[in-house]
Amino acid sequence: MAPKLNKLPVITFNGETLNPSNGAWRPTSDAVRRALEDYGCFVLFTNKIPSVLRDSIFELSKDLFRLPTETKIKNTSDILGFGYGKYAFMPLWEYFGIEDGATLEATRKFTDLLFPSGNNAFCEAAFEYMKLLSEIHNRVLRMVFDSYGVESKHCDQLTDSALYLSRFMKYRSPNEGEGAIGLPAHSDKSFLAILDDNDVKGLEVEMRNGDWIHHEPSPSTFVVVAGEPFMAWSNGRVYAPLHQVAMRMREKEVVRYSLGLFSFMRATVEVPDKLIEDDENCLIFNPFNHLDFLKYVVTEEGRASKCAIKSYTGVTSDVTMEP
Numbered sequence: 001m002a003p004k005l006n007k008l009p010v011i012t013f014n015g016e017t018l019n020p021s022n023g024a025w026r027p028t029s030d031a032v033r034r035a036l037e038d039y040g041c042f043v044l045f046t047n048k049i050p051s052v053l054r055d056s057i058f059e060l061s062k063d064l065f066r067l068p069t070e071t072k073i074k075n076t077s078d079i080l081g082f083g084y085g086k087y088a089f090m091p092l093w094e095y096f097g098i099e100d101g102a103t104l105e106a107t108r109k110f111t112d113l114l115f116p117s118g119n120n121a122f123c124e125a126a127f128e129y130m131k132l133l134s135e136i137h138n139r140v141l142r143m144v145f146d147s148y149g150v151e152s153k154h155c156d157q158l159t160d161s162a163l164y165l166s167r168f169m170k171y172r173s174p175n176e177g178e179g180a181i182g183l184p185a186h187s188d189k190s191f192l193a194i195l196d197d198n199d200v201k202g203l204e205v206e207m208r209n210g211d212w213i214h215h216e217p218s219p220s221t222f223v224v225v226a227g228e229p230f231m232a233w234s235n236g237r238v239y240a241p242l243h244q245v246a247m248r249m250r251e252k253e254v255v256r257y258s259l260g261l262f263s264f265m266r267a268t269v270e271v272p273d274k275l276i277e278d279d280e281n282c283l284i285f286n287p288f289n290h291l292d293f294l295k296y297v298v299t300e301e302g303r304a305s306k307c308a309i310k311s312y313t314g315v316t317s318d319v320t321m322e323p
């Protein structure tokens with residue numbers, strides 16, 4: 001395979017770039033929009049998440065994975081990927097999801113379920129961290145809306161309806177004879193995801209030209225990834241990249257922990273008029289209900305589809321998203 005020389009775009013969020021009335025807002029918004037169109041993701045560098053909080057949530061979340069299996073499986077959900085998961089066909093990967101994980105109530109309910117004798121430190125750190133990620137998430141969307149010239153009230157409508165899933169993930173290194181893939185290649189079914197890891201390599205992203213970028217983690221950076229519903233909202237402009245996690249270092253002691261905040265919209269997702277007003281851009285995705293789309297994804301047809309959102313709500317099935 002060719003060497004991976006390409007790098008993901010890096011965008012800085014700080015007090016200036018995050019302030020819509022600062023001159024830095026507009027160029028940053030355009031950079032975010034372009035990164036999501038060209039790569040479907042970018043590396044976000046920010047000081048908005050205190051490193052002490054980040055270190056402590058990574059440390060505290062290890063407690064989850066040390067719990068006995070009978071406790072872990074208590075975290076159930078009707079939605080695939082939201083509860084607890086460990087599968088024979090993905091033996092390196094394990095995860096816990098918290099539905100509505102950017103709220104204190106849901107984080108406390110999850111904590112009480114898994115740590116009946118209490119784990120306030122986990123609960124508080126998880127809530128605080130995920131809440132900050134949700135604020136970053138909303139800023140990213142606001143930037144994209146702004147950059148496209150779509151009124152911010154439309155952004156608020158969508159983000160006010162967002163259901164955030166927080167997910168705690170662990171990848172062990174492969175044993176003799178096991179493959180390196182921890183999480184197979186997929187495009188996200190969330191609208192947008194913000195990912196973080198314990199600075200252990202593993203996330204790999206496919207570019208539009210088919211080359212794969214191996215993301216180099218570093219402290220204070222996050223990876224922002226667009227999902228298929230975001231692509232549909234943008235009428236195919238935003239790219240929803242295939243990505244995977246591979247544990248290519250075979251040292252036994254290497255464990256990768258990652259944290260993610262994934263958004264799902266309760267409000268109808270529809271292409272804004274602004275994005276279809278010129279004749280060149282006819283509507284290629286019908287309005288849809290994101291949570292119903294998640295149900296479709298696990299049907300036989302949804303599983304078999306190469307691009308679930310296209311077969312779910314594409315205006316024609318022969319729509320191509322290639323550049």
Ligand SMILES: O=C(O)CCC(=O)C(=O)O
Pocket residue numbers: 167169183188195196197203243244245258259260
């Ligand atoms: O663990 C990671 O860094 C990526 C996880 C991911 O892609 C997902 O959960 O959809």
Ligand SMILES: [Fe+2]
Pocket residue numbers: 186187188243
């Ligand atoms: Fe993903």
